[in-house]
Amino acid sequence: MKKILLIVILALAGTGTIYAQQASGKITIKTTETNGQPVPFANVLLRHAKDSSLVKGELSGQDGNTSFEKIKEGKYFIQVTLMGYTNASTSAFTIDAHHTLVQLPALTLSPTSKTLEGVTVSAQKPFIERKNGATVLNVESSLAASGGTALDVLKRAPGVQIDKDDNIILQGNQGATVMLDGKLTYLSGEQLANLLRSLPSENISTIEIITSPSAKYDAAGRSGIINIKTKKTVITGINGSINLGVGAGKYGFYNTGINLNWRTEKFNLFGNYNNGNRGFFQTRYIRRNIDGDQPVELITEFFNRRRFKNNNYKAGLDYFLNSKHTVGVLVRGYNNFFQNDGIGRNPISSNGKVDSTLYSNTRIRNNFSNVSFNLNYKGQLDTSGTEITIDADWARFNDDNNMMLSDSMSYAVNPWLNHHAIRNMPSNIVTIKSVKADFTHPFNKNTKLETGFKIAAVKTDNNLRYDSLVNGKYERAITQSNQFIYTEKVYAAYVMLKKQIHHTDIQAGLRAEQTKSDGYSVTLQSHVKRSYLDFFPTLSVDQKLSESHKIGVNYSKRISRPNYGDLNPFVYYIDKYNYFKGNPYMLPEYTHKAELTYTFKQKYVAAVSYGMTKNVVLEYMIQNDTTKVTTFYDRNFERSYVYGITLTIPIDPFKWWNITNNINANHTAYDIKDTSVNLATNTLGLNYQTTHTFTLPKDWKLELNGYYESPFVWGVYKIRSSFAIGAGVQKSFMNKKFVAKLNVSDITNREQFRGSARFDNIDMYINNRWQNRRVNFALTWNFGNSNIKAARDRDAGAEQQRVGG
Numbered sequence: 120m121k122k123i124l125l126i127v128i129l130a131l132a133g134t135g136t137i138y139a140q141q142a143s144g145k146i147t148i149k150t151t152e153t154n155g156q157p158v159p160f161a162n163v164l165l166r167h168a169k170d171s172s173l174v175k176g177e178l179s180g181q182d183g184n185t186s187f188e189k190i191k192e193g194k195y196f197i198q199v200t201l202m203g204y205t206n207a208s209t210s211a212f213t214i215d216a217h218h219t220l221v222q223l224p225a226l227t228l229s230p231t232s233k234t235l236e237g238v239t240v241s242a243q244k245p246f247i248e249r250k251n252g253a254t255v256l257n258v259e260s261s262l263a264a265s266g267g268t269a270l271d272v273l274k275r276a277p278g279v280q281i282d283k284d285d286n287i288i289l290q291g292n293q294g295a296t297v298m299l300d301g302k303l304t305y306l307s308g309e310q311l312a313n314l315l316r317s318l319p320s321e322n323i324s325t326i327e328i329i330t331s332p333s334a335k336y337d338a339a340g341r342s343g344i345i346n347i348k349t350k351k352t353v354i355t356g357i358n359g360s361i362n363l364g365v366g367a368g369k370y371g372f373y374n375t376g377i378n379l380n381w382r383t384e385k386f387n388l389f390g391n392y393n394n395g396n397r398g399f400f401q402t403r404y405i406r407r408n409i410d411g412d413q414p415v416e417l418i419t420e421f422f423n424r425r426r427f428k429n430n431n432y433k434a435g436l437d438y439f440l441n442s443k444h445t446v447g448v449l450v451r452g453y454n455n456f457f458q459n460d461g462i463g464r465n466p467i468s469s470n471g472k473v474d475s476t477l478y479s480n481t482r483i484r485n486n487f488s489n490v491s492f493n494l495n496y497k498g499q500l501d502t503s504g505t506e507i508t509i510d511a512d513w514a515r516f517n518d519d520n521n522m523m524l525s526d527s528m529s530y531a532v533n534p535w536l537n538h539h540a541i542r543n544m545p546s547n548i549v550t551i552k553s554v555k556a557d558f559t560h561p562f563n564k565n566t567k568l569e570t571g572f573k574i575a576a577v578k579t580d581n582n583l584r585y586d587s588l589v590n591g592k593y594e595r596a597i598t599q600s601n602q603f604i605y606t607e608k609v610y611a612a613y614v615m616l617k618k619q620i621h622h623t624d625i626q627a628g629l630r631a632e633q634t635k636s637d638g639y640s641v642t643l644q645s646h647v648k649r650s651y652l653d654f655f656p657t658l659s660v661d662q663k664l665s666e667s668h669k670i671g672v673n674y675s676k677r678i679s680r681p682n683y684g685d686l687n688p689f690v691y692y693i694d695k696y697n698y699f700k701g702n703p704y705m706l707p708e709y710t711h712k713a714e715l716t717y718t719f720k721q722k723y724v725a726a727v728s729y730g731m732t733k734n735v736v737l738e739y740m741i742q743n744d745t746t747k748v749t750t751f752y753d754r755n756f757e758r759s760y761v762y763g764i765t766l767t768i769p770i771d772p773f774k775w776w777n778i779t780n781n782i783n784a785n786h787t788a789y790d791i792k793d794t795s796v797n798l799a800t801n802t803l804g805l806n807y808q809t810t811h812t813f814t815l816p817k818d819w820k821l822e823l824n825g826y827y828e829s830p831f832v833w834g835v836y837k838i839r840s841s842f843a844i845g846a847g848v849q850k851s852f853m854n855k856k857f858v859a860k861l862n863v864s865d866i867t868n869r870e871q872f873r874g875s876a877r878f879d880n881i882d883m884y885i886n887n888r889w890q891n892r893r894v895n896f897a898l899t900w901n902f903g904n905s906n907i908k909a910a911r912d913r914d915a916g917a918e919q920q921r922v923g924g
Contacts, residue, residue, distance in 0.1 A: 144214035146187040148223040150179045150199050157183025158228055161201040168194040168211040183225075190214050197223065204228040254767075256326040268397075269323060269347055270315035271864070274826075276328060279345075287311075288833065289328070289343055296340025299347050314453070316427055319374040321362040321897055322393055324348045330728070331659070331673040331714055334613040334628025335557065335569060338655040338678045349391070349433075357381045358903025366895035370398030370424070380903075390434035397427045399890035405697075408882040409744050413469050417696065417747055421463040423481070428456040443499040452490035459483040463526075463694065467747075472531075479526040479694055487518040504561045511554045518547040525588075526695050540588035541596070541692060549579040549683070565619040569628075572612040579605045579683045583691075601689035602641040603701075607680075609634050615657075622663035630655040632678070638686045638703050647686075647703045653678060669718040679708040681736070685753050693751075700752045708755075709733045724767040735759040735789070737834035742880050749883075758790040777812045787832065804831030818851035822862075835881075839873040843891065858899045865891040 146165065150158045163185040165174040174195065179185045192215050198208045207226050214221065258272055273279050279289055289295040297311060299318075329336075330343040359379040366372055374395035381388045405419040435449035461481035466473045491514035499506045525540035557571035581603045586593035615628030631654050638647040659673040687701035714728040734755045742749045763785045770778040783806040806828050813821040825844040832838065847862030872887040 143189045143191060144219040144221060146190060146195075146197070146212075146214070146221045146223065148185055148197055148209070149225040150183045150185065151225050151227050153227055153229055158201065158204075159183060161199050161204075161228065164198045164200070165190070166196055166198055168196050192216075197226070199226050199228060201228060204230055254328040254330075256328075258320055258323040258326060268316045268320060269318040269326075270312060272320050272323065272326060273315065273345070274870075276326065276345075279328070287345070289330070289345070296337065296344045297347070298344060300349055301346060314455075316397065316429075318347070318349075318431065319362070319364060319376060319393055319395060321364060321374070321899060322349050322376055322378070322391065331657070331675045331712060332677075333626060333659065333675075334615045334630040334655065334657045335571070337573075337611070338630055338632055338653070338676070340677060340679060343677075356903060358901070360899055360901045362897060362899045364895060364897035366893050368890040368893040369400055370426075370890065372397035372399070374429075385439055387437040387439075388435075389437075391432070393429065393431045395427075395429045397429075399425050399427070401425065401890075402886075402888045404884075404886040406884045407742075407747075407749070409742070409747060410880060410882075411744050415747065416468040417465065418468075419463060419465050419694070419696070421461055421479075421481075421694075423459050423461040425457070425459045430454045445497045447493075447495045447497075449493040449495070450490070451493075452488065454488045455486075457483070457485040457487070459485075465696070474532075475528060475530045477526055477528050477695060479524065481694070482523045484521045485518070486520075487516070489514065489516045491515075504567075505559065507556065507558050509554075509556045512552070514549075514551045516547070516549040518545075520545050524692060524694065538588075539695075540593075542586040542588075542593050543692065544584045544586070546582045546584075547579065547684070549577070551578075552576045567617040569615040569617070570613065573609075574611075575609045577605070577607045577683075581605075581684060581687055583687070583689055585692075599690065600642065601687065603687040603689070604639045604641060605636070605683050605686060606639075607634065607636040624659075624661040626657075626659040628657045630657070634680070634707075640688055640703070643688070651707075653709075667720050669721075671716045671718075672714070674711075674713045677710045677712070679710070679736070681705040681707065681753070690750070696747050696749060698748060698750045700750050702752050702754055705736060705753060706734045706755050708736055722767075722769050724765070726763075726765040728761075728763040728765070730761040730763075732759045732761075733757070739835060740876070740881060744880060749881075756789065757792050760788040760790070762786040775814045777814075779810045779812075781808045782806070785831070802832030803829075805829040818855065820849040820851075822847045822849075833874075835876045835878060836874040836885075837876070841870055841873070843867065843870040856901050858901075860895075860897045860899075862895050864893050864895070868892040 148163065150161045150163065152158055157179075159179055159182070161179045161183075163177045163179055165176070165187050166172060167174060174190070175187055177185050177187065179199075194211055194213050196209050196211045198206060200206045205228065207228055209223055209226060212218075212221055212223065254276070256272065256276055270281070273287065274281050279287060281287060287295050287297070297315075325348045327346040327348070328343065329346065332340075332344050336344060357380070359377065361375075361377050363375045364373065372395070374393065374397070376391060376393035378391040379389065401423045403419065403421040403423070407417045407419075409415040409417065431451075431453045433449070433451040435447060437445055437447040439445050459481065460483075461479075463477075463479040463481070465477035465479065467475045467477070491512065494511045496509045497506065498508075520543070522543040522545075523540065524543070525538070527539075528537045553573065553575040555571065555573035557569065559567065559569050561567045583601045583603070585596040585599040587596045587599075610633040611630060613628060613630035615626065618625045631652065633650075633652045635650045636648065639645070655676045655678070657673070657675045659671065661669065661671040663669050681702075685701055686703050686705065688703045689701060691699040691701075693699060710730055710732040712728065712730040714726055716724060716726040718724050735758060736753050737756055738751060739754050740749050740751045763783065765784075766780075766782040768780040768782070770780070772778070785804045786801070787804070788801050806826070808826040809824065811823040815821060823844070823846050825842065827842040828840060830838060830840050843865040844867060845862060845864045846866065847860060849858060849860045851858050868891070870891040871889075872885065875884045877883070
């Protein structure tokens, strides 16, 4: 044993002697623009002169300088690349015993621009592209997105469908987790839809759709993650932008906002504010046929005039303790108001003749607000890339609603009106606290370990109060009112290993989450408690076959816990004949998903996927043929299976004409063991989207877009096809500092929800329409230094996705 140890020591000593005899050098270089200004954050690549193989890569600093240290003897050259600029390279140089300190002349980058037949073509991002396993929507590159909202943009996203209640369906599954700048939104249902309506598209940079997230992300969201990134300014100085948008459909609307960034060598101060007032409408048509001794047809025709006023804000500060350590604080929130005035008419027919008509009115005044605080730290612990990030979050949501439902019944034999009214004043308060830490340690340039933990605590207090109109006065309806308190704690930890072997990238991870919850109905004095531990493995393998061909495979397991409000066991009145009831016994859904992708020339993408969801949650309904009341509620079913194919096909017929095509096909199958339930077990759905962008002379740009969605089945609903086309034009002024956009959406006015449900004693047809056909005009002024580095993204957050809706 001693001999072996001695041999090892001598071998190591010999190796050290050899290295000591070899020279090592330092290389410095500065990157500038044609005007002499430094270029920060460019990709600076050190390559072997012999075969151009990569030795090491760095990013240029804020002053444009880059250095490489401890470089072995050899002959090298440096290449610098940056999107929007032409690549530049140095001449070859040598590191040896006589050249250990090499100071290279500054390398100049020129903006990419080529003139072809009188048309100037500049670097242009496509509206939809595939990057790092995610589908990315470059919203700021889209003309058709101008004047719309985040919800409008998502309707155009590949694989995304919006149902009759504005819930998001991603690749055939509900339950997508929506994040804002890497932070969970804490919302679901109607509240999430309202937030997305309040976020102007002019304030969005990109939207990432990640269908197979790694173990680093929260396991919540069975269909994946949608991350909306707001615009940030991109070196010291002040810059920002001001935008104003106006438009009209049936009703007019406007939105305005300001975005500011002030960066010095010691701090970065940033923030934005958006204000909007959006008028729009929704029509709802429901036809129900009720069998019996005397068949009845009940029709609901409802027109809702709506107005949404939003005030969204964000402010933050990053303080640079030194070049490796940064602390920051972020506050964001909103104070919004929603009003709805609805008029309804419900003719009720027997044997083909109307024997009575219900006239109804709905008045809703909803104030909802949120404030969230984040404290964060990011530190680089050594030169190899070891780093730690820590985030602490506190968030509070307040939702105060005042809803009045009144109706009057008129009979054919007696035209006098019989008046009834009910007042609903629910109050919902949600408080969420969380802390998380992430640690990254590279063992070498090919192997990296990531690990971390998270603790989140949630408390929601939902006080549902109903008052009935009795003798001209409102009196408390004790049996219909309810207070529901829900508490939940989630303890999570993960470990992930990344390994590169030649042209193969492997990423394997495991996340564990312990959940403890208590749903307490104060009115019923009943508890529903749960405690469960789950493990969520993830695996991703990417294989580069050649410069033009790449394949990848990934697998993940995810969970979708019920929304807080959906667990409340009491009844919500939609109108006299339609109720929604909570279900405190719902179980979380578990989804296993696998995906195989093929990429050709880094832009053509084909993907096939498979997903299986256990305890799948679907909307269901029961109908009382006597009272004619239909009660909607969510419940668990055994399993669902989704098979998908996605194709991304960009085409460039000319330098000035770019076409992006996306095709998504999904086959959904349900495994329902409950023989009393009659659901369609197989369905095929197809979604096609195309965007044509024309770059014209003198800073003009034109865009045409369209989508088609084939019939498909979602739970109990058979959905009919829909389509829409739009167009937009853009003109830039003052060296692109000032941008004007004009667009028209849904030109043919055919974007709508049409569906039917037929099972047991249910025979229902639904047609919902919205103010989708609009003319929008938007102005944006970008001022200040356009090269300021962006503020850091925060990937903090808690279980905020599930605040009731």
